[in-house]
Amino acid sequence: MDNNISWKHVSRSLDENGYALLKGVLNESTCKEFIAMYNNDTLYRSVIKMERYRFGKGEYKYFNYPLPDALSTMREKFYHQLAPIANGWMKMLSIDTEFPTKHHMLIDLCKTNQQMRPTPLILRYEAGGYNTLHQDLYGEVYFPFQVVFALTQAGKDYTGGEFVLTEQVPRAQSKARVISLDQGDALIFTTNFRPAKSTRGYYRATMKHGISEVTGGVRYALGLIFHDAT
Numbered sequence: 001m002d003n004n005i006s007w008k009h010v011s012r013s014l015d016e017n018g019y020a021l022l023k024g025v026l027n028e029s030t031c032k033e034f035i036a037m038y039n040n041d042t043l044y045r046s047v048i049k050m051e052r053y054r055f056g057k058g059e060y061k062y063f064n065y066p067l068p069d070a071l072s073t074m075r076e077k078f079y080h081q082l083a084p085i086a087n088g089w090m091k092m093l094s095i096d097t098e099f100p101t102k103h104h105m106l107i108d109l110c111k112t113n114q115q116m117r118p119t120p121l122i123l124r125y126e127a128g129g130y131n132t133l134h135q136d137l138y139g140e141v142y143f144p145f146q147v148v149f150a151l152t153q154a155g156k157d158y159t160g161g162e163f164v165l166t167e168q169v170p171r172a173q174s175k176a177r178v179i180s181l182d183q184g185d186a187l188i189f190t191t192n193f194r195p196a197k198s199t200r201g202y203y204r205a206t207m208k209h210g211i212s213e214v215t216g217g218v219r220y221a222l223g224l225i226f227h228d229a230t
Ligand SMILES: O=C(O)CCC(=O)C(=O)O
Pocket: 123, 131, 136, 146, 147, 148, 163, 209, 210, 211, 220, 221, 222, 223, 224
């Protein structure tokens, strides 16, 4: 993983937009290693066919514990940098939550709420696949940011399949953003809301994410969610 991430840029972009795009975080061989893991079923605790739950069309697999080392390490590193930003948001919104500095301490908090199952996942979509707008909340304990890594290359491995982020403020319809990811890029984004500024201070702008329809080829992505699930 590229360690030259500018966390100042990340913090500013999250504050302004609710997401931050990091170019070229994973190299091509690391992306291929994750894709190769997809068919190793010993690595996963469950396989979800998205149609069955009307989540969209495609398939994803939740990793089991112990996570592959590379994934555990990335989760700890990202968490450590994102926790202070999350705490800043909680303050802005007057929410009485303070996230611990280390990821294993968040996992301990999850355990106290019976959230014990890992949530990192790999997703796979073929032509016609898509992911409906949603939020990845799996219990009362949740970390407000998550990360998605593009494992395949748009325009080469697949077409369509763009990341969509919507933002909804009170008494208005949703605004959508489409974010183009290249293979190896990481997108950090808010799981359920961002602080938006008004004349009376900050309020919560609800955000959801999804994937537009894949029109050809096969698209893979790796999702890194920090809290465990019930
Ligand atoms: O890029 C993808 O397919 C995953 C999008 C998503 O829902 C996530 O990362 O949580």
